[in-house]
Amino acid sequence: MSDYIIEMHNITKEFGDIVAISDGQFNLIEGEIHSLIGENGAGKSTLMKLLFGMYEPTSGDIIYKGEKLTHHTPKESIELGIGMVHQEFMLIDDLTVWENVILGSEPTKGFSIDASKAKKEIQAYIDKYKLDVDLSKKINQISVGEAQRVEIIKVLSKGADIIILDEPTAVLTPQEVDSLFVILQHLKDDGKTIVFISHKMNEVLSISDRITVMRQAKYVDTIENKNVTPTMLSQMMIGREVFLDNKKTKPKENFTEIGLKVENVWVPGDKVISKLKGVSLEVYKGEILGVAGIDGNGQLELEEAIAGLRKIEKGSVYISKNETTNKTPIEIRKKGLTYIPSNRNTRGLNRQMSIETNLVSTILDEERFSKSGLINFKAIKENALKLLEDFDIRPRNPELLTSAQSGGNAQKVVVAREISHASEVLIASQPTRGVDIGAIESIRSFVQSASENGVAVLLISADINEILSLSDRIIVMFEGEIVANLKSSEANEENLGVYMMGGKLGGFAELGEELHNEDR
Amino acid sequence: MKTDNRAFIVRILLTITISLVIGAFFILLIGESPIEAYIALVKGAFGSKLRIGTTLAGFTPLLLTSVAFAVAAKAGAFNVGVEGAVFLGALVAAYIGINWTFLPKPILLIACFLGAILTGAIWSLIPALLKVYYNVNEVTVTILANSVALYITSYFVSGPMSAGGTVSQSHPVTVTLPKIMFPSNANAGLFIALAITICLHFYLKKSKYGIKLSFTGTNSLNAEYAGMNPKKVIIYSMMISGALGGIAGCIEVLGVHGVFLNNFAVGLGTNGMLASLIVKNNLVAVPFMAFFLATLNAGAMGIQQNTNVPKSIVDTIIAIFILIATMDGIIAYVKNRRLKKTNKTEVTR
Secondary structure (H helix, E strand, O other): OOOEEEEEEEEEEEEOOEEEEEEEEEEEEOOOEEEEEOOOOOOHHHHHHHHHOOOOOOEEEEEEOOEEEOOOOHHHHHHHOEEEEOOOOOOOOOOEHHHHHHOOOOOEEOOEEOHHHHHHHHHHHHHHHOOOOOOOOEHHHOOHHHHHHHHHHHHHHOOOOEEEEOOHHHHOOHHHHHHHHHHHHHHHHOOOEEEEEEOOHHHHHHHOOEEEEEEOOEEEEEEEHHHOOHHHHHHHHHOOOOOOOOOOOOOOOOOOOEEEEEEEEEEOOOOOOOOEEEEEEEEEOOOEEEEEOOOOOOHHHHHHHHOOOOOOOEEEEEEOOEEOOOOOHHHHHHOOEEEEOOOHHHHHOOOOOEHHHHOOOOOOOOOOOEEOOEEOHHHHHHHHHHHHHHOOOOOOOOOOEHHHOOHHHHHHHHHHHHHOOOOOEEEEEOOOOOOOHHHHHHHHHHHHHHHHOOOEEEEEEOOHHHHHHHOOEEEEEEOOEEEEEEEOOOOOHHHHHHHHOOOOOOOHHHHHHHHHHHHO | OHHHHHHHHHHHHHHHHHHHHHHHHHHHHOOOOHHHHHHHHHHHHHOOHHHHHHHHHHHHHHHHHHHHHHHHHHOOOOOOOHHHHHHHHHHHHHHHHHHOOOOOHHHHHHHHHHHHHHHHHHHHHHHHHHHHHHOOOHHHHHHHHHHHHHHHHHHHHHOOOEOOOOOOEEOOOOOOOOEOOOOOOOEOHHHHHHHHHHHHHHHHHHEHHHHHHHHHHHOHHHHHHOOOOHHHHHHHHHHHHHHHHHHHHHHHHHHHHOOOEOOOOOOHHHHHHHHHHHOOOOOOOHHHHHHHHHHHHHHHHHHHHHOOOOOHHHHHHHHHHHHHHOOHHHHHHHHHHHHHHHHHHHHHO
């Protein structure tokens, strides 16, 4: 038996014509935190799903403690002690935390569920690893960070010794990331082995023992964390150096013409009476206004209200000088709105349609694409071929369904469609969420160039670095209100983070007070 | 996509075979020869000019109701109410055909069709509006509306429009569709139905509306975002669906019966729905499925007349067929099981 508890050799995985992994290598030493880093579409998630048994490799070996695994299912992986926390949480909103944890393996007493036993067992995990979750709350009452901890408890309670976390930090604030890392450290100290998937270099460098890098479906190298520098790592990831911190050296300040104006807008929410409580903002043409905030503080309502997808109860919206309050989406688009929605899978794209069709979905009415009700398929294909090239969307096959694309490339389809005909206003909401570094860099530069062409850009993002590196001005949303309005030169990771937390949440409140005092 | 289609065809053929085999088992159980029964079935459907004509006459309205269901389903609306549209369309067509004799014949014929189309479309507009603007489930509304439509027509042919005989039926219409395979009921409506199906298929493939329909049916949130107005798309698709039902009713009156016959279309809507659902609303496959169901229905009479096998055996075969055709989940399960089994054997080795 070798030193490794998991070995994956010469893995390939094909989905039809698409090669998701052409050369996958991976191994795990018991008790380590092992990061798997690479761009989206590099095959990291797929490789781990193969290990977890969700897919079957086209070829190659997966060896668990010296024994070869073939056709294993996720259920069998769990029995072997392998657990996976997925990128999208698999929790039921209307059930409580403890009910979610026991779902599928409920301890019973007679005919009923033994609730007290279940709670006691779960509480034991919470105490042991300092997971800080309230057992009796419903999932829809807890934050994203807590929900993620619930997922971790679920995995632990099924007896996992190897825990795979698929992009766990993508949805977290910097402060939440820190506390996640503390938990991971606790787990490691207890002898658990952790696979941490990420595309963020600083996270990987701060938490891992060893790092495996993948690039374009291929294994690049596995290295000890202590032997690596950020520059080396970024070169390994994309084959060249990247400069993500394209922070504007000289923020432009001579904006004159208003592109987007939102005046005292109130929007009812799905569950609460008012989700947006009197939001006002102005974006000048050529300016990028960053909207920072933790998900769920009214950003979705704001973007959808502007785009005509949600009813505005009170207040008004103007695009250039035209009022667009409660107009239909198509009317608003015709006034000059383009919009990268935060949810690309349900709003931005139709994943059952081809790339070329998705690239014209918002502009079908244009005469070059449809004349007297009939579609010009040739023009659609030409449009697609051009945009695939201009925006470097892969694979270069316009007829491919967007469901067959990686997250980053699917997002580029949305970005290409919207930015290619941006005129007055561009809303870019979470434009790089779940997207690889190479794509992040190019999407950000596309957004930047739109603003340079005189488009008013409203950039909504939970990623503070993104806000900081692109915005001319920054506002912070908290519980449906704008709680801060800063020049980009005044903003930094710390003060934004505190504003995003509303300066209220325990622990950070004091920190918030301190920073406030310092500011004064 | 091509391989998808091939797998699809293979699956349908396999399904047909399996259900015929299970049907054979039942026939054996009642002590008859399945081979003879199936020969009788084929002869019953295609054995003579009359029988072929009868099969085609049954196929015509079924084709239209299947396509009607498929169009609405493609936009994401489950229109069980095609049958109501058939009844009411037929009633209006009969009324026009009987009473508007001041019109020259060809124009009267067109008037009958237009009346039926409008009636069907407006009838289906009701559940569409309720669904889109008040979020009322269209399945519930259309199921209930079917009874309403049936009773409205029953009232008219038993009362104001009754010909006065013992059978509830109207006076004969003054304009008819030419029969094509005398003495069967097959008529020129067959060509109308086929032409409509083909045109509709290409329209949905090539038109802006067709693309919007696919967008709406597969992801209405995205369609709304893209400014396609999914509400409007659903309303139109339901109206097209109802209009097709109306045409089917019109063809039945003008082509087959020559009168409005009470209850004539019972089952047409449901069978159309089945034909469409089995092939997942695929407009290319729908006609074949409708033809297959029409064949079974026509052949069932042959079985009953020429063997001791009751007609209900054919209904059983249809039921089994539907069960198997809709067994996606089970097929996936079996595949998984097989994978697991090979896994286990490898481990023990």
